[in-house]
Amino acid sequence: MTATLSKQDRLNATLTSLRSAMPELRGALIATVDGLPIAQAMGDGTDANRVAAMAATALGLGKRINDTLGSGTLSDMSVSGLNGQVYIYAAGSKGVLAVVTPPGVNLGLLHMEARDTAENVANIL
Structure with missing residues (x-):
C-alpha cells in the first residue's frame, strides 16, 4: 500500500529537490501571495516569516510594474547585492x-x- 503525501510533504520535497539540484543555494522558501511561509529551507537563522512577507510584497509590486508597462505576466524578478541575489x-x-x-x-x-x-x-497549491 502506498501512502499519499500531504500537500505540506510534497512542498517540502519540492524544496529538498531544488536544494539537491543546486547545493550552493543559501536558502529557498515557498510562501503564499499574502506573505505567509508554507515551506522553507533558509538556514543561518534567517527569519523565514520576514523573507516570505517581503518576497510576496516584492512579487506584488513587480506584477504592478509589469501591468503598468504592459510587459505581460510576471514570471520572476531579482534583487541583487554585492554578496548575493534573491530571485523571486x-x-x-x-x-x-x-x-x-x-x-x-x-x-x-x-x-x-x-x-x-x-x-x-503551483500544481501542488
Whole structure:
C-alpha cells in the first residue's frame, strides 16, 4: 500500500529537490501571495516569516510594474547585492518561490531549476 503525501510533504520535497539540484543555494522558501511561509529551507537563522512577507510584497509590486508597462505576466524578478541575489518566482496565482544565491551562481541552471520548482509548487497549491 502506498501512502499519499500531504500537500505540506510534497512542498517540502519540492524544496529538498531544488536544494539537491543546486547545493550552493543559501536558502529557498515557498510562501503564499499574502506573505505567509508554507515551506522553507533558509538556514543561518534567517527569519523565514520576514523573507516570505517581503518576497510576496516584492512579487506584488513587480506584477504592478509589469501591468503598468504592459510587459505581460510576471514570471520572476531579482534583487541583487554585492554578496548575493534573491530571485523571486511566481508559483501560479497562489504561491511565491524565493531563492537566495551566492554571487556567481549559474543563472541558466538556477532559472531552469527554479522555474520547474515554481511550476511544481503551483500544481501542488
